[in-house]
Amino acid sequence: MNVKNSYTLADVALRAEVSEITVSRVLRNKASVAEKTRERVLAVVREMGYVPNRVAGTLASSGSNLIGVVLPSLSNIVFPDVLRGIHASLASSGYQPVVGVTDYDEDVEEQLVASLLSWQPAAMILSGLNHTAYTVEMLKRSGVRVAELMDIDATPLDIAVGMSHRQAGIDTALHLYRRGYRRFGYVGHDRSRDLRAARRYEGLRQGLAEVGLSLVGEIAADAPSSTMAGRELLGQLLARHRDLDAVVFSNDDMAVGGVFHCFAAGIRLREDLALFGFNGLDIGQALPQPLSTIRSNRFLIGKTAAEMILEVPEHPGVPTIRDTGYEIIEGATA
Template identity: 65%
Template sequence: MLRNAPTLADVARLAGVSEITVSRVVRNKGPIAAGTRARVHEAIVKLGYVPNRAAGALASAASPLIGVLLPSLSNIVFPEVLRGIHTALAPTGYQPLIGVTDYDPLKEQHLLSSLLAWQPAAIITTGFEHTDASRQMLSNSRIRVAELMDIDAEPIDIAVGLSQRGAGFDTARHLISRNYRRFGYVGHDWNADHRARLRYEGLRGALAEAGLELKAEERFDGPSSTMAGRETLAALLSQKPDLDVVVFSNDDMAVGGFFHCLGAGIRVGQDLGLFGFNGLDIGQALPLPLSTIRSNRFAIGRIAVEKLMESSRRPEEKLVVDTGYQIIAGATA
């Protein structure tokens, strides 16, 4: 059952202070003892309280704002999601308020608190990896919530995306069907990109089911990039040069791996297979089109908005929309 959002009075009772004191702390107005301020902030976090700064026309389900939190706008994946969101919102009269979290759950929490203070009609966020405070704020709010890109966990309201584990599993099955047996893996920071780890787990699961395993793996301690892919594949092959295929955490990394092979005289698709994830244009523009999985990013953003717009009230039953993915055979594996 949905709970009512916590009020300023609830915070005051929990902190043992007056509502006026809570209001002053929230607005950062007037002298407040450090201990009192700390108790109020602790109560705010514990309750998931969000102050209402709209104070009028926006303080209702009629608000024309949709909060959108994305982990990055430099990664081409998320501008495509945003394009889908924009396309679906264009005829509705709603306007997006966009925040970029840089894959940081605490930054997401701060941005979420700021967005919710304006009482948007809905919140669109990415994945299920929220802080406890963020999850409580989202759960306590009466507004619609869409979590994008992943469907491998239970959503707060709506999840729209693909099974990341399934994509990893199907990657291995596809490559096994093409007679690859000596698998390597090149990845990037799992703390920042939990979905890459889910694909890795799916990959290993399918290999184990076939009586196989990863012969070697190497991860770059940072975000994905073509340079990281190039350097990390070089490190992997220095320790295990007899691999016949390498699976990369995404296309950025795989394109970098392709460039390493060009420089090292490794014949891609013959001496070594390369496989990515995302289906980016840059991978398909290589001299040998990248073998990869294409995610339906535009559709994820568009469908999320369409489902949110079906009702302004959050239903009791949660919704999961699987947008699927396609294996691109390419020419590198």
């Protein structure tokens, strides 16, 4: 992991068989380069994991107090909570977070990582364990500490801080089974982009299988989670499967929408239908019947990751995983 990016513009130019000026023009997206040449240079750049050094020619320490933070969203309250935790650890450290938002797009993440690494940050903090191959290569060659947050279900590049989403899905199934529910439905959002939601979904199915059950019905939006989507999709699911006794949602945003559907349709929560979410958001706990859900330790995740980077600035040579756990909130909807 700790292989410092020693490639220079000259190395790229040599391998691509062009001049350094041509490489510079390609990286600055100048139009005066033939398309075939541009493609060849970019292929070499990706192959080498090369990142331009935008600090070169300035004071060597000018970028050393920056920590790159790449998150999938700031409109979802989950990630502002994580960012607050990061800021709490960095506030008196002299380091400054520089934040980019991907909207759950790995290609956008790749662009942001390349941009942030070009400023020679002291460390990088990202969300999740899945990235493009080029992003992984850039991070490996950067030589800086890399913290991947929210998920510990795979081996990290360096530091992983979070929880097992697969286990959270299993525990959701077993918790509801122990409470007497047998006919399960699922309402979700786009799992192809939100891989942590996908792991919880897989865990839910695994947990149900362990007690001899399976999902009776399921429905998912080809879009990010939202309260409105949760409300609309629960209505559609119940129109197809009227005998469900419990519905698990991909997160609290969706589950709160499901609660609103039940209010409007005269469905008694817990008595007629149990609803269960994920995240433990305040809005779910502020409902007349507090949402049954799992609370993730979002602030702690961000705070712990930043603390680990500050405590040991150099990569120890082996990945480190810190499980911040989660809590089942019984609530009043399941």
